Amino acid sequence: MQISIIDYAIILAYFVILFIIGYFVKRKVHGLNDYFLAGRRLTLPIFVATLVSTWYGGLLGVGELSFSYGFVNWIVSGFFWYLVYLFFAFFLANRIRRTKLYTIPDQLERFYDKKSRFLGAIFNFIMVSPAPYILSLGIIFNFLFGLELWVTILIVSIVMVFYTIRGGFVGVIYTDIIQFILMMIGVAMIIPMAVYTYGGFDFLTNALSNPDLALGYIDTTKHLTLTGTQTTQWILIWGLIAFWTLADPGFYQRCYAAKDDKIPKKGILVSIGFWLLFDICTTFTGIYAVAASQAGLLEVESALTSYLSIAGALLPVGLLGLFLTGLIATVMSTADSFTFLGAMNISHDLYKNIFKKDATEKQVIRVTKIGIVITVGFAIALSLFFESIVDMWYYIGTIGISAMIVPILMGFFYKGKKSPWAGLGSMIAGSLTSLVWVIHGYMNAVDGWPIYIEGIEPLYPGLLMSLLAFVIINVIHVRRTK
Protein backbone atom coordinates (compact mmCIF):
# COMPACT_ATOMS: atom_id res chain seq x y z
CA MET A 1 0.00 0.00 0.00
CA GLN A 2 1.35 3.41 -1.01
CA ILE A 3 1.14 5.97 1.77
CA SER A 4 2.27 9.49 1.00
CA ILE A 5 4.06 11.90 3.31
CA ILE A 6 0.81 13.92 3.63
CA ASP A 7 -1.03 10.86 4.96
CA TYR A 8 1.76 10.20 7.46
CA ALA A 9 1.62 13.86 8.48
CA ILE A 10 -2.14 13.54 9.23
CA ILE A 11 -1.52 10.49 11.43
CA LEU A 12 1.32 12.30 13.20
CA ALA A 13 -0.88 15.41 13.69
CA TYR A 14 -3.49 13.21 15.40
CA PHE A 15 -0.93 11.97 17.91
CA VAL A 16 0.35 15.52 18.50
CA ILE A 17 -3.27 16.61 19.24
CA LEU A 18 -3.61 13.74 21.75
CA PHE A 19 -0.39 14.89 23.44
CA ILE A 20 -1.60 18.51 23.57
CA ILE A 21 -4.94 17.44 25.06
CA GLY A 22 -3.06 15.31 27.59
CA TYR A 23 -0.89 18.28 28.52
CA PHE A 24 -3.67 20.85 29.00
CA VAL A 25 -6.50 18.68 30.27
CA LYS A 26 -5.02 18.47 33.76
CA ARG A 27 -6.35 21.97 34.41
CA LYS A 28 -9.91 20.65 34.16
CA VAL A 29 -9.41 18.14 36.97
CA HIS A 30 -10.21 19.51 40.43
CA GLY A 31 -10.77 16.39 42.49
CA LEU A 32 -11.61 12.71 42.55
CA ASN A 33 -15.10 13.17 41.06
CA ASP A 34 -13.57 14.98 38.07
CA TYR A 35 -10.78 12.43 37.71
CA PHE A 36 -13.14 9.43 37.86
CA LEU A 37 -16.34 10.69 36.23
CA ALA A 38 -15.62 14.13 34.70
CA GLY A 39 -17.61 15.67 37.59
CA ARG A 40 -20.77 13.80 36.47
CA ARG A 41 -21.34 16.55 33.91
CA LEU A 42 -21.67 14.63 30.62
CA THR A 43 -24.25 16.29 28.38
CA LEU A 44 -26.14 14.40 25.67
CA PRO A 45 -23.75 15.07 22.71
CA ILE A 46 -20.67 14.24 24.78
CA PHE A 47 -22.34 11.14 26.25
CA VAL A 48 -23.08 9.93 22.69
CA ALA A 49 -19.55 10.64 21.40
CA THR A 50 -17.79 8.86 24.25
CA LEU A 51 -20.17 5.88 24.29
CA VAL A 52 -20.13 5.35 20.51
CA SER A 53 -16.36 5.69 20.17
CA THR A 54 -15.46 3.64 23.25
CA TRP A 55 -17.83 0.82 22.45
CA TYR A 56 -16.53 0.36 18.94
CA GLY A 57 -12.95 -0.88 19.15
CA GLY A 58 -12.77 -4.02 17.08
CA LEU A 59 -12.81 -2.53 13.61
CA LEU A 60 -10.21 -4.95 12.21
CA GLY A 61 -12.21 -7.90 13.57
CA VAL A 62 -15.40 -6.53 11.99
CA GLY A 63 -13.50 -6.14 8.71
CA GLU A 64 -12.43 -9.77 8.96
CA LEU A 65 -16.02 -10.94 9.63
CA SER A 66 -17.65 -8.97 6.82
CA PHE A 67 -14.89 -9.93 4.36
CA SER A 68 -15.17 -13.62 5.23
CA TYR A 69 -18.93 -14.00 5.83
CA GLY A 70 -20.65 -11.02 4.18
CA PHE A 71 -23.88 -9.34 5.29
CA VAL A 72 -24.39 -11.75 8.21
CA ASN A 73 -21.75 -9.60 9.94
CA TRP A 74 -24.41 -6.90 10.30
CA ILE A 75 -26.71 -9.42 12.03
CA VAL A 76 -24.07 -10.71 14.48
CA SER A 77 -22.13 -7.48 15.06
CA GLY A 78 -25.07 -5.12 14.77
CA PHE A 79 -28.66 -6.31 14.94
CA PHE A 80 -28.37 -8.52 18.07
CA TRP A 81 -26.46 -5.78 19.86
CA TYR A 82 -29.12 -3.14 19.08
CA LEU A 83 -31.71 -5.33 20.83
CA VAL A 84 -29.55 -5.57 23.96
CA TYR A 85 -28.76 -1.80 23.82
CA LEU A 86 -32.52 -1.13 23.69
CA PHE A 87 -33.03 -3.34 26.75
CA PHE A 88 -30.20 -1.49 28.50
CA ALA A 89 -31.65 1.91 27.57
CA PHE A 90 -35.21 1.17 28.70
CA PHE A 91 -34.60 -0.98 31.78
CA LEU A 92 -31.12 -0.28 33.16
CA ALA A 93 -29.60 3.06 32.10
CA ASN A 94 -31.56 5.44 34.30
CA ARG A 95 -31.56 3.03 37.27
CA ILE A 96 -27.77 2.91 37.10
CA ARG A 97 -27.51 6.72 36.95
CA ARG A 98 -29.80 7.14 39.97
CA THR A 99 -27.52 5.03 42.21
CA LYS A 100 -24.73 7.63 41.76
CA LEU A 101 -22.02 5.01 42.24
CA TYR A 102 -18.75 4.65 40.31
CA THR A 103 -18.27 1.06 39.10
CA ILE A 104 -19.97 -2.33 38.61
CA PRO A 105 -18.29 -3.74 41.77
CA ASP A 106 -19.98 -0.84 43.64
CA GLN A 107 -23.31 -2.24 42.44
CA LEU A 108 -22.30 -5.76 43.47
CA GLU A 109 -21.56 -4.56 47.00
CA ARG A 110 -24.91 -2.75 47.06
CA PHE A 111 -26.70 -5.96 46.01
CA TYR A 112 -24.62 -8.48 48.00
CA ASP A 113 -21.49 -7.72 50.05
CA LYS A 114 -17.78 -6.87 50.03
CA LYS A 115 -16.74 -10.37 48.93
CA SER A 116 -18.78 -9.97 45.75
CA ARG A 117 -17.20 -6.56 45.21
CA PHE A 118 -13.74 -8.09 45.52
CA LEU A 119 -14.35 -10.94 43.09
CA GLY A 120 -16.33 -8.68 40.74
CA ALA A 121 -13.42 -6.21 40.64
CA ILE A 122 -11.05 -8.99 39.57
CA PHE A 123 -13.38 -10.20 36.79
CA ASN A 124 -13.97 -6.59 35.74
CA PHE A 125 -10.22 -6.01 35.54
CA ILE A 126 -9.88 -8.99 33.20
CA MET A 127 -12.91 -7.94 31.09
CA VAL A 128 -11.64 -4.40 30.56
CA SER A 129 -8.11 -5.43 29.68
CA PRO A 130 -7.10 -3.22 26.75
CA ALA A 131 -4.88 -6.05 25.44
CA PRO A 132 -6.92 -6.84 22.26
CA TYR A 133 -6.98 -3.14 21.34
CA ILE A 134 -3.31 -2.54 22.07
CA LEU A 135 -2.55 -5.56 19.88
CA SER A 136 -4.87 -4.18 17.14
CA LEU A 137 -3.01 -0.86 17.20
CA GLY A 138 0.31 -2.71 17.10
CA ILE A 139 -0.86 -4.64 14.01
CA ILE A 140 -2.06 -1.44 12.25
CA PHE A 141 1.25 0.36 12.88
CA ASN A 142 3.19 -2.73 11.96
CA PHE A 143 1.26 -2.81 8.66
CA LEU A 144 1.70 0.93 8.02
CA PHE A 145 5.27 1.53 9.13
CA GLY A 146 6.80 -1.95 9.01
CA LEU A 147 8.14 -1.61 12.57
CA GLU A 148 8.49 -4.60 14.91
CA LEU A 149 5.21 -5.45 16.67
CA TRP A 150 6.60 -4.96 20.20
CA VAL A 151 7.99 -1.53 19.25
CA THR A 152 4.64 -0.33 17.89
CA ILE A 153 2.78 -1.71 20.93
CA LEU A 154 5.17 0.17 23.23
CA ILE A 155 4.88 3.51 21.36
CA VAL A 156 1.06 3.40 21.32
CA SER A 157 0.96 2.49 25.02
CA ILE A 158 3.20 5.42 26.01
CA VAL A 159 0.97 7.99 24.23
CA MET A 160 -2.17 6.52 25.79
CA VAL A 161 -0.72 6.32 29.29
CA PHE A 162 0.41 9.96 29.06
CA TYR A 163 -2.98 11.58 28.48
CA THR A 164 -4.92 9.09 30.60
CA ILE A 165 -2.67 9.62 33.63
CA ARG A 166 -2.79 13.41 33.35
CA GLY A 167 -6.48 13.92 32.69
CA GLY A 168 -8.17 10.79 34.04
CA PHE A 169 -11.71 10.39 32.70
CA VAL A 170 -11.70 14.04 31.52
CA GLY A 171 -8.71 13.20 29.30
CA VAL A 172 -10.53 10.14 27.99
CA ILE A 173 -13.65 12.22 27.20
CA TYR A 174 -11.81 15.02 25.38
CA THR A 175 -9.85 12.58 23.23
CA ASP A 176 -13.03 10.54 22.62
CA ILE A 177 -14.72 13.57 21.02
CA ILE A 178 -11.85 13.98 18.52
CA GLN A 179 -11.73 10.22 17.96
CA PHE A 180 -15.50 10.01 17.45
CA ILE A 181 -15.43 12.61 14.64
CA LEU A 182 -12.42 10.95 12.97
CA MET A 183 -13.83 7.42 13.08
CA MET A 184 -17.26 8.41 11.70
CA ILE A 185 -15.93 10.54 8.84
CA GLY A 186 -13.10 8.08 8.08
CA VAL A 187 -15.40 5.06 7.72
CA ALA A 188 -18.18 6.94 5.87
CA MET A 189 -15.79 8.06 3.09
CA ILE A 190 -15.13 4.58 1.73
CA ILE A 191 -18.67 3.63 0.58
CA PRO A 192 -19.33 6.52 -1.87
CA MET A 193 -15.82 5.99 -3.30
CA ALA A 194 -16.42 2.24 -3.68
CA VAL A 195 -19.79 2.77 -5.42
CA TYR A 196 -18.19 5.37 -7.72
CA THR A 197 -15.12 3.23 -8.53
CA TYR A 198 -16.47 -0.32 -8.71
CA GLY A 199 -20.22 0.16 -9.22
CA GLY A 200 -23.29 -0.51 -7.10
CA PHE A 201 -25.19 -3.69 -6.22
CA ASP A 202 -24.94 -5.00 -9.80
CA PHE A 203 -21.16 -5.15 -9.41
CA LEU A 204 -21.42 -6.80 -5.97
CA THR A 205 -23.96 -9.40 -7.15
CA ASN A 206 -21.92 -10.31 -10.24
CA ALA A 207 -18.56 -10.49 -8.50
CA LEU A 208 -19.80 -12.44 -5.47
CA SER A 209 -22.08 -14.93 -7.21
CA ASN A 210 -19.71 -15.98 -9.97
CA PRO A 211 -18.16 -19.28 -8.79
CA ASP A 212 -15.45 -19.07 -11.50
CA LEU A 213 -14.03 -16.02 -9.78
CA ALA A 214 -14.08 -17.65 -6.33
CA LEU A 215 -11.16 -16.73 -4.06
CA GLY A 216 -10.81 -20.39 -3.26
CA TYR A 217 -10.72 -20.15 0.51
CA ILE A 218 -14.00 -18.21 0.89
CA ASP A 219 -17.42 -19.12 -0.50
CA THR A 220 -18.83 -15.72 -1.42
CA THR A 221 -21.96 -16.84 -3.23
CA LYS A 222 -24.17 -16.13 -0.21
CA HIS A 223 -22.40 -12.97 1.00
CA LEU A 224 -25.42 -10.77 0.26
CA THR A 225 -28.00 -12.97 2.01
CA LEU A 226 -29.13 -12.40 5.62
CA THR A 227 -27.47 -15.49 7.10
CA GLY A 228 -24.71 -16.22 4.57
CA THR A 229 -23.21 -19.69 4.78
CA GLN A 230 -23.48 -19.75 8.57
CA THR A 231 -25.50 -22.14 10.71
CA THR A 232 -28.26 -20.95 13.04
CA GLN A 233 -26.21 -22.08 16.08
CA TRP A 234 -23.21 -19.97 14.98
CA ILE A 235 -25.46 -16.92 14.58
CA LEU A 236 -27.20 -17.48 17.92
CA ILE A 237 -23.88 -17.78 19.79
CA TRP A 238 -22.98 -14.31 18.56
CA GLY A 239 -26.41 -13.18 19.72
CA LEU A 240 -25.58 -14.44 23.18
CA ILE A 241 -22.24 -12.63 23.17
CA ALA A 242 -24.19 -9.36 22.71
CA PHE A 243 -25.32 -9.79 26.34
CA TRP A 244 -21.81 -8.59 27.20
CA THR A 245 -23.37 -5.09 27.04
CA LEU A 246 -25.31 -5.76 30.24
CA ALA A 247 -22.05 -6.18 32.19
CA ASP A 248 -19.94 -3.71 30.27
CA PRO A 249 -18.08 -1.36 32.65
CA GLY A 250 -17.81 1.33 29.95
CA PHE A 251 -21.61 1.58 29.62
CA TYR A 252 -22.00 1.79 33.40
CA GLN A 253 -19.26 4.40 33.80
CA ARG A 254 -20.87 6.69 31.21
CA CYS A 255 -24.31 6.30 32.81
CA TYR A 256 -22.83 7.29 36.20
CA ALA A 257 -21.08 10.28 34.60
CA ALA A 258 -24.21 11.67 32.87
CA LYS A 259 -25.38 15.14 33.88
CA ASP A 260 -28.90 14.03 34.80
CA ASP A 261 -31.09 10.92 35.06
CA LYS A 262 -32.60 11.26 31.58
CA ILE A 263 -29.39 11.50 29.54
CA PRO A 264 -28.31 7.81 29.66
CA LYS A 265 -31.53 6.51 28.08
CA LYS A 266 -31.69 9.26 25.43
CA GLY A 267 -27.94 8.96 24.81
CA ILE A 268 -28.06 5.20 24.19
CA LEU A 269 -31.00 5.62 21.78
CA VAL A 270 -29.13 8.29 19.77
CA SER A 271 -25.98 6.09 19.87
CA ILE A 272 -27.94 3.17 18.36
CA GLY A 273 -28.68 5.46 15.39
CA PHE A 274 -24.95 6.15 14.93
CA TRP A 275 -24.03 2.48 15.32
CA LEU A 276 -26.67 1.51 12.77
CA LEU A 277 -25.32 3.88 10.11
CA PHE A 278 -21.72 3.02 11.00
CA ASP A 279 -22.25 -0.78 10.94
CA ILE A 280 -23.80 -0.66 7.47
CA CYS A 281 -20.74 1.25 6.24
CA THR A 282 -18.27 -1.18 7.84
CA THR A 283 -20.16 -4.27 6.65
CA PHE A 284 -20.30 -3.06 3.04
CA THR A 285 -16.67 -1.96 3.13
CA GLY A 286 -15.74 -5.59 3.89
CA ILE A 287 -18.15 -6.86 1.20
CA TYR A 288 -16.70 -4.43 -1.37
CA ALA A 289 -13.18 -5.60 -0.43
CA VAL A 290 -14.02 -9.26 -1.03
CA ALA A 291 -16.00 -8.50 -4.22
CA ALA A 292 -13.20 -6.37 -5.67
CA SER A 293 -10.61 -9.05 -4.91
CA GLN A 294 -12.92 -11.68 -6.47
CA ALA A 295 -13.09 -9.57 -9.61
CA GLY A 296 -9.31 -9.19 -9.64
CA LEU A 297 -9.49 -5.44 -9.00
CA LEU A 298 -7.92 -5.48 -5.53
CA GLU A 299 -5.10 -7.33 -3.85
CA VAL A 300 -5.92 -8.26 -0.25
CA GLU A 301 -3.19 -9.59 2.04
CA SER A 302 -5.57 -11.11 4.59
CA ALA A 303 -9.19 -10.78 5.72
CA LEU A 304 -7.98 -9.02 8.91
CA THR A 305 -6.30 -6.20 6.99
CA SER A 306 -8.91 -6.00 4.18
CA TYR A 307 -10.03 -2.49 5.26
CA LEU A 308 -6.50 -1.20 4.94
CA SER A 309 -6.16 -2.70 1.46
CA ILE A 310 -9.42 -1.29 0.09
CA ALA A 311 -8.75 2.14 1.61
CA GLY A 312 -5.28 2.15 0.00
CA ALA A 313 -6.81 1.32 -3.39
CA LEU A 314 -9.76 3.76 -3.31
CA LEU A 315 -8.81 6.86 -1.38
CA PRO A 316 -6.66 9.69 -2.75
CA VAL A 317 -3.78 11.27 -0.82
CA GLY A 318 -5.04 13.11 2.23
CA LEU A 319 -8.32 11.19 2.49
CA LEU A 320 -6.31 7.99 3.00
CA GLY A 321 -4.51 9.66 5.89
CA LEU A 322 -7.87 10.72 7.31
CA PHE A 323 -9.24 7.19 6.98
CA LEU A 324 -6.19 5.60 8.61
CA THR A 325 -6.37 8.13 11.43
CA GLY A 326 -10.06 7.28 11.84
CA LEU A 327 -9.17 3.60 12.02
CA ILE A 328 -6.50 4.24 14.65
CA ALA A 329 -8.87 6.54 16.57
CA THR A 330 -11.56 3.83 16.63
CA VAL A 331 -9.25 1.43 18.41
CA MET A 332 -7.46 4.03 20.53
CA SER A 333 -10.69 5.39 22.05
CA THR A 334 -11.56 1.92 23.34
CA ALA A 335 -8.04 1.16 24.53
CA ASP A 336 -7.78 4.35 26.63
CA SER A 337 -11.24 3.95 28.21
CA PHE A 338 -10.57 0.32 29.11
CA THR A 339 -7.17 1.24 30.56
CA PHE A 340 -8.81 3.81 32.80
CA LEU A 341 -11.57 1.40 33.87
CA GLY A 342 -8.94 -1.20 34.83
CA ALA A 343 -7.09 1.41 36.88
CA MET A 344 -10.34 2.34 38.67
CA ASN A 345 -10.81 -1.33 39.60
CA ILE A 346 -7.43 -1.23 41.31
CA SER A 347 -7.75 2.16 43.03
CA HIS A 348 -11.47 2.56 43.76
CA ASP A 349 -12.75 -1.01 44.07
CA LEU A 350 -9.77 -2.66 45.74
CA TYR A 351 -7.52 0.00 47.34
CA LYS A 352 -10.14 2.49 48.58
CA ASN A 353 -13.03 0.16 49.35
CA ILE A 354 -11.26 -2.94 50.63
CA PHE A 355 -7.67 -2.31 51.70
CA LYS A 356 -7.53 1.35 52.82
CA LYS A 357 -10.94 2.78 53.58
CA ASP A 358 -9.55 6.03 55.02
CA ALA A 359 -7.53 6.83 51.88
CA THR A 360 -7.62 10.50 50.90
CA GLU A 361 -8.64 11.72 47.43
CA LYS A 362 -4.98 12.45 46.61
CA GLN A 363 -3.93 8.93 47.57
CA VAL A 364 -6.71 7.38 45.47
CA ILE A 365 -5.74 9.48 42.43
CA ARG A 366 -2.08 8.48 42.90
CA VAL A 367 -3.03 4.78 43.07
CA THR A 368 -5.21 5.24 39.95
CA LYS A 369 -2.16 6.57 38.08
CA ILE A 370 -0.13 3.56 39.23
CA GLY A 371 -3.12 1.41 38.22
CA ILE A 372 -3.01 2.83 34.67
CA VAL A 373 0.62 1.71 34.34
CA ILE A 374 -0.18 -1.73 35.83
CA THR A 375 -3.21 -2.20 33.51
CA VAL A 376 -1.21 -1.30 30.40
CA GLY A 377 1.78 -3.43 31.53
CA PHE A 378 -0.53 -6.42 32.03
CA ALA A 379 -2.14 -5.77 28.62
CA ILE A 380 1.23 -5.56 26.83
CA ALA A 381 2.27 -8.88 28.38
CA LEU A 382 -1.06 -10.46 27.32
CA SER A 383 -0.90 -9.10 23.78
CA LEU A 384 2.66 -10.37 23.27
CA PHE A 385 1.65 -13.76 24.66
CA PHE A 386 -1.55 -14.29 22.64
CA GLU A 387 -0.79 -12.51 19.34
CA SER A 388 -4.41 -13.18 18.24
CA ILE A 389 -7.15 -10.62 18.80
CA VAL A 390 -10.02 -13.02 18.27
CA ASP A 391 -8.63 -15.57 20.78
CA MET A 392 -8.29 -12.88 23.42
CA TRP A 393 -11.82 -11.55 22.92
CA TYR A 394 -13.19 -15.04 23.02
CA TYR A 395 -11.63 -16.10 26.34
CA ILE A 396 -12.00 -12.76 28.11
CA GLY A 397 -15.62 -12.54 26.93
CA THR A 398 -16.63 -16.10 27.74
CA ILE A 399 -15.26 -16.18 31.28
CA GLY A 400 -16.21 -12.59 32.12
CA ILE A 401 -19.82 -12.87 30.90
CA SER A 402 -20.31 -16.26 32.58
CA ALA A 403 -19.26 -14.72 35.90
CA MET A 404 -20.94 -11.32 35.83
CA ILE A 405 -24.26 -11.34 33.92
CA VAL A 406 -26.39 -13.39 36.35
CA PRO A 407 -25.43 -11.64 39.63
CA ILE A 408 -25.83 -8.20 38.01
CA LEU A 409 -29.23 -8.89 36.42
CA MET A 410 -30.50 -10.63 39.57
CA GLY A 411 -29.33 -7.66 41.58
CA PHE A 412 -31.33 -5.23 39.47
CA PHE A 413 -34.43 -7.27 38.71
CA TYR A 414 -34.96 -9.88 41.45
CA LYS A 415 -37.08 -8.15 44.07
CA GLY A 416 -36.94 -10.86 46.75
CA LYS A 417 -34.31 -11.18 49.47
CA LYS A 418 -30.84 -11.80 48.03
CA SER A 419 -28.21 -13.82 49.83
CA PRO A 420 -24.64 -12.43 49.59
CA TRP A 421 -23.45 -16.01 49.10
CA ALA A 422 -25.73 -16.39 46.06
CA GLY A 423 -23.97 -13.52 44.29
CA LEU A 424 -20.53 -14.90 45.12
CA GLY A 425 -21.46 -18.52 44.31
CA SER A 426 -23.00 -17.49 41.01
CA MET A 427 -19.78 -15.72 39.92
CA ILE A 428 -17.55 -18.64 40.96
CA ALA A 429 -19.78 -21.33 39.42
CA GLY A 430 -20.20 -19.48 36.11
CA SER A 431 -16.54 -18.63 35.60
CA LEU A 432 -15.19 -22.02 36.76
CA THR A 433 -17.61 -23.94 34.54
CA SER A 434 -16.69 -22.01 31.41
CA LEU A 435 -12.98 -22.20 32.29
CA VAL A 436 -13.10 -25.99 32.80
CA TRP A 437 -15.11 -26.30 29.56
CA VAL A 438 -12.43 -24.33 27.65
CA ILE A 439 -9.57 -26.39 29.16
CA HIS A 440 -11.39 -29.65 28.39
CA GLY A 441 -11.93 -28.45 24.80
CA TYR A 442 -8.22 -27.75 24.39
CA MET A 443 -7.17 -31.06 25.92
CA ASN A 444 -9.16 -32.76 23.13
CA ALA A 445 -8.15 -30.31 20.40
CA VAL A 446 -7.80 -31.42 16.79
CA ASP A 447 -5.34 -29.44 14.64
CA GLY A 448 -5.23 -26.75 17.34
CA TRP A 449 -9.03 -26.27 17.32
CA PRO A 450 -10.75 -27.03 20.66
CA ILE A 451 -13.41 -29.77 20.56
CA TYR A 452 -16.09 -29.01 23.15
CA ILE A 453 -18.40 -31.57 24.77
CA GLU A 454 -21.33 -32.20 22.38
CA GLY A 455 -20.05 -29.21 20.39
CA ILE A 456 -21.52 -26.84 22.99
CA GLU A 457 -19.69 -23.49 23.39
CA PRO A 458 -18.41 -22.79 26.97
CA LEU A 459 -20.65 -19.74 27.40
CA TYR A 460 -23.84 -21.85 27.58
CA PRO A 461 -22.84 -24.14 30.49
CA GLY A 462 -21.14 -21.17 32.18
CA LEU A 463 -24.32 -19.08 32.21
CA LEU A 464 -26.51 -22.05 33.12
CA MET A 465 -24.34 -23.01 36.12
CA SER A 466 -24.16 -19.38 37.22
CA LEU A 467 -27.97 -19.15 37.22
CA LEU A 468 -28.41 -22.53 38.95
CA ALA A 469 -25.86 -21.64 41.64
CA PHE A 470 -27.62 -18.33 42.30
CA VAL A 471 -31.07 -19.88 42.62
CA ILE A 472 -30.01 -22.88 44.76
CA ILE A 473 -27.75 -20.94 47.15
CA ASN A 474 -30.30 -18.14 47.47
CA VAL A 475 -33.19 -20.49 48.29
CA ILE A 476 -31.14 -22.44 50.88
CA HIS A 477 -29.55 -19.40 52.51
CA VAL A 478 -32.68 -17.25 52.67
CA ARG A 479 -34.65 -20.18 54.18
CA ARG A 480 -31.96 -20.74 56.83
CA THR A 481 -31.85 -17.10 57.85
CA LYS A 482 -35.65 -17.11 58.22
Place this chain on the structure above:
Amino acid sequence: MILDFLLVLDAVALIIATSVLTYFFIKEIFKVKKKDKK
Protein backbone atom coordinates in the same frame (compact mmCIF):
# COMPACT_ATOMS: atom_id res chain seq x y z
CA MET B 1 -30.40 1.39 -8.33
CA ILE B 2 -32.46 2.16 -5.21
CA LEU B 3 -30.11 0.00 -3.10
CA ASP B 4 -27.08 1.87 -4.46
CA PHE B 5 -28.75 5.13 -3.54
CA LEU B 6 -29.60 3.88 -0.03
CA LEU B 7 -26.05 2.71 0.53
CA VAL B 8 -24.57 6.09 -0.38
CA LEU B 9 -27.35 7.80 1.58
CA ASP B 10 -26.30 5.82 4.67
CA ALA B 11 -22.73 7.12 4.41
CA VAL B 12 -23.92 10.69 3.77
CA ALA B 13 -26.36 10.48 6.71
CA LEU B 14 -23.47 9.38 8.94
CA ILE B 15 -21.39 12.38 7.88
CA ILE B 16 -24.33 14.79 8.39
CA ALA B 17 -25.19 13.33 11.81
CA THR B 18 -21.54 13.60 12.87
CA SER B 19 -21.42 17.21 11.67
CA VAL B 20 -24.55 18.06 13.68
CA LEU B 21 -23.05 16.52 16.82
CA THR B 22 -19.77 18.37 16.17
CA TYR B 23 -21.74 21.62 16.04
CA PHE B 24 -23.10 20.85 19.51
CA PHE B 25 -19.60 20.06 20.82
CA ILE B 26 -18.31 23.41 19.60
CA LYS B 27 -21.34 25.19 21.06
CA GLU B 28 -20.73 23.53 24.41
CA ILE B 29 -17.02 24.34 24.44
CA PHE B 30 -17.81 28.02 23.87
CA LYS B 31 -20.50 27.91 26.54
CA VAL B 32 -17.97 26.52 29.04
CA LYS B 33 -15.38 29.16 28.05
CA LYS B 34 -17.93 31.96 28.55
CA LYS B 35 -18.79 30.57 31.99
CA ASP B 36 -15.09 30.38 32.90
CA LYS B 37 -14.63 34.06 31.91
CA LYS B 38 -17.60 35.14 34.05
